Amino acid sequence: MIPLWIILGYLVVLLLLGFASNRVSTGTQVDYFLASRGVGPVMLLMSLFGTTMTAFAVVGSSGEASQTGIGVYGLMASASGIVHALCFFLVGMKLWAFGKRHGYLTQIEFFRDRFESDAIGLLLFPLLVLMLFPYLLTGVLGLGGCITGVTTGAFPDVFKSTNGAIPPWLGEGIIVSVVLVYIFVGGVRSTLWVNAFQNVLFMGVGIVAMFVIAEKMGGFENATRLAREKNPSLLKRTMDEADKPRYEAAMVGYETKLSVWKETKVGPAPRKPHKPGIDPLDWLSYMLIPLSVAVFPHLFQYYLTAKSAKAFKLSVVGHPIFVMITWLPCVLLGVWFVTGEVNGKSILPPDADPNRVLAMGIKGITGPVLSGLMAAGILATNSLDAQFLVLGNMFTNDIVAHYAGRERFSEKQLLRMGRAFVVGVVVLTYIVSLTEPRSVFKLGTWCFSGFAGLFPLTIAAIYWRRATKWGAIASILAGGVAWLWMFHDSGYGSQEDYHFMGWMPVAPIVAVATMALIGVSMMSRPPTNRTLEKFFALGVK
């Protein structure tokens, strides 16, 4: 029951932060969605970092490291540190300046203005919503599953069908209700405060867990020594000769199980053994995935909250360090758990589910307090609040206020409408999550590639004077078609290691979108002088 109490305490703190943030609200739309453009360096770093570090950073990195090894750090963490911070510097600061100078509330307002096109808004709105929604759903489903996992056995008489655990529908309901309450009352300011608290929590718990677990395993050196003895491939990025027989035997077993499963179709399909090592071309193309932070609508919204361009400085420098503090313990724990022993007993069973490696490992060798704190830390790694809020903002400003006419509504009405849309998005997400659309997890990973496909458009909108409306539309369509074609070709995400000519899908999507943008922009009429003056005049001084 201790982990459950810790989680409840964590959720209460979120609610208190939401209500506290409401006390400084000015009751306007700009305050509700953009914190009156008054966020300083520390809170901006916390919000940008907290939003880019999803549950994947904590849960997924350990699971991935338990299979792929230490290479996961370079593949995802150091790459994210380099690319994310560069995006904050090259994209975030510029967008903030445009937002402040021209009063934008949403990403689509910027694109409409820059490309002198209403149609681009109609094209981008459904695209952004459709790509954000699966991302949102994966968060809700993942967190609901986390609550179920942590509470196993807590209520044996109440929830018999789930071994006494809080069932996913209830766990998901609790999570979305808490998020809804604090964003309803506090708006984006509540998400900033909550993010700050969450970052401290998951970074702190990660570091403490690393030291406690290393000590239980006989020290840092001993934990790594065990990994070297039992599975040396986990300590480099190629398959070690010593691991080849094990991998080949696992593949034979898999083929046998698969042929049986194909005939009977009973139970889930067997999981393909993970081939140790990382392909250098994957390594290179993976570098494009973090470009999505330049495009995520919820991050755009956070960019606009900054008090000044100087507020970004701390985020640019601090982000790579924060990523390191979060990922290093998770990657090491993932490797140590899979090969580690305590009192001569393996920490994990041989075929442990990668997504449960962290929770099982911690539960297996530490007490309930650390286990509960880690569960709260995992719950803290979500950006649901920012995503719910930005969807409410987009519905209010990009659709209703834009087409019905802003002058028709008072400030209070717009604010009420914004809140109503936030509630609508939350309720809709919850209802869809009840259908348990597990396939959304496959779609979720593809959405990152889709967002990265809009990167050429974003960077050209800011830095390339010659980028035109038709070039922008062509880029969106070309990237979208490439995405759809490959998604279809991959069996709608069921082929998990899908590659196109050796590259991860993100690389051809970005390439096609870039070529369409350049080619069509060069063939179409340049933007008007009014637009060039509005977006580039100061830059060429």
Place this chain on the structure above:
Amino acid sequence: MKRLVLALVVLLFVLHQDVWWWDRIDPVVLGFMPIGLAFHVLLSILTAMVYALALKYWWPSDVDVADHEAAAPRKTGAEL
């Protein structure tokens, strides 16, 4: 200096490809971090240092927006 900073940013991307340690575990830094991990942890720190230089020497001229340059609050309808 601006060019040097730009070169350092490019260098970060080149260093990230570290094919030279792809197949190596040794040296194990501090007794527990294989070189492939330790190098990337160091790269994270180096990234922060390079970007600190970028902020100092590559600061864009057009992002400092004074309050008087900011857009006026948008017109909405009268309060009901």
